[in-house]
Amino acid sequence: MPPVHSSPYFQMDNQAILSLLRHPAGEKRSKSSSSGLLKMFKLFPMLTSGCKMVALLGGPRKALLKDNATTGTIFGYRKGRVSLAIQEDPHCVPRFVIELPMHSSLFHKEMASDIVRIALESETKTHKKKLLEEFVWAVYCNGRKVGYSIRRKQMSDDELHVMQLLRGVSMGAGVLPCPNNEKESADGELTYIRARFERVIGSKDTEALYMINPDGAAGPELSIFFVRAL
Numbered sequence: 068m069p070p071v072h073s074s075p076y077f078q079m080d081n082q083a084i085l086s087l088l089r090h091p092a093g094e095k096r097s098k099s100s101s102s103g104l105l106k107m108f109k110l111f112p113m114l115t116s117g118c119k120m121v122a123l124l125g126g127p128r129k130a131l132l133k134d135n136a137t138t139g140t141i142f143g144y145r146k147g148r149v150s151l152a153i154q155e156d157p158h159c160v161p162r163f164v165i166e167l168p169m170h171s172s173l174f175h176k177e178m179a180s181d182i183v184r185i186a187l188e189s190e191t192k193t194h195k196k197k198l199l200e201e202f203v204w205a206v207y208c209n210g211r212k213v214g215y216s217i218r219r220k221q222m223s224d225d226e227l228h229v230m231q232l233l234r235g236v237s238m239g240a241g242v243l244p245c246p247n248n249e250k251e252s253a254d255g256e257l258t259y260i261r262a263r264f265e266r267v268i269g270s271k272d273t274e275a276l277y278m279i280n281p282d283g284a285a286g287p288e289l290s291i292f293f294v295r296a297l
Contacts, residue, residue: 136263136264136265136266136279137153137154137155137263137264137265137266137276138153138154138155138156138157138237138261138262138263138264139151139152139153139154139261139262139263139264139276139278139291140152140154140229140230140233140259140260140261141174141259141260142229142243142257142258142259142260142261143171143174143257143258144171144245144254144255144256144257144258145171145172145254145255145256145258146170146171146253146254146255147170147171147254147255148166148167148168148169148170148171149166149167149169149170149171149174150164150165150166150167150226151163151164151165151167151185151291152164152226152229152230153199153276157233157234157235157236157237157261158234158235160230161222161230162199163199163218164218164219164222164226165187165204165216165217165218165219166216166219167185167206167213167216168206168213168214168215168216169206169208169213169214171255171258173208173213174208177208177209178287178289180209181287181288182209182287182288183208183209183287183288183289183290184207184208184209184210184290184291184292185206185207185208185289185290185291185292186206186207186208186291186292186293186294187204187205187206187207187216187291187292187293187294188204188205188206188207188294188295188296189201189203189204189205189293189294189295189296190203190205190296191203191295191296192295192296194271194272194295197271198271198272198273198274198293198295199218199274199293200218201218201295202217202218203215203216203217203218204216204217204218224246225246225257228243228246229243229257229259232244233259233261236261237261237263238261238262238263238281239259239260239261240259240260240261241258241259242256242257242258242259243257243258243259244257245257262278262279262289263278263279264276264277264278264279264291265277265279272294272295272297273292273293273294273295274292274293275290275291275292275293276290276291276292277290278290
């Protein structure tokens with residue numbers, strides 16, 4: 068994995084996050100100089116507008132890839148904000164869903180830098196809950212604080228729509244059919260990126276997800292960190 072300060076935008080000095088940035092030894096993380104979002108689309112199965120293959124997936128199906136990796140999905144309307152959903156299995160109800168205080172355009176711009184590190188920090192100090200059960204999170208992207216978000220107790224209709232369409236997909240990137248045409252006209256296309264992530268638990272107060280590129284191919288590096296104030 069590139070050094071912590073390989074990205075000029077990464078300036079967070081949170082020691083818990085810095086400790087998680089040390090990826091397990093023995094695995095070389097690749098670099099890429101081309102557009103991150105375009106490379107993401109090339110790496111993953113491309114599901115085009117209308118997404119008929121996904122929409123036709125009905126009933127329980129086996130995952131495309133069977134392992135212990137966590138599934139993460141970042142999705143949203145082009146003119147709206149992106150949401151993050153984390154699942155132990157593509158068929159399971161997400162264990163964590165949150166709308167990030169980031170517009171899709173900003174996220175896509177960050178993806179073009181090839182290194183994206185999203186950090187969610189809970190300032191709760193009671194430690195009575197498991198880390199991902201905390202509700203209020205400060206959100207950082209490549210070292211810049213972008214705002215606060217509250218974890219969903221229940222998914223919105225749009226979030227349920229996305230999870231249902233992607234329940235048979237382990238990884239992919241593209242455009243999904245919107246719940247209705249009026250929504251698409253007002254907010255633009257509904258885009259998504261779904262990938263498998265290696266989960267690394269530092270302690271009961273720190274956790275990280277490292278995106279696994281298909282077959283170890285070169286591509287953008289996306290890492291998500293969860294930290295609770297100590």
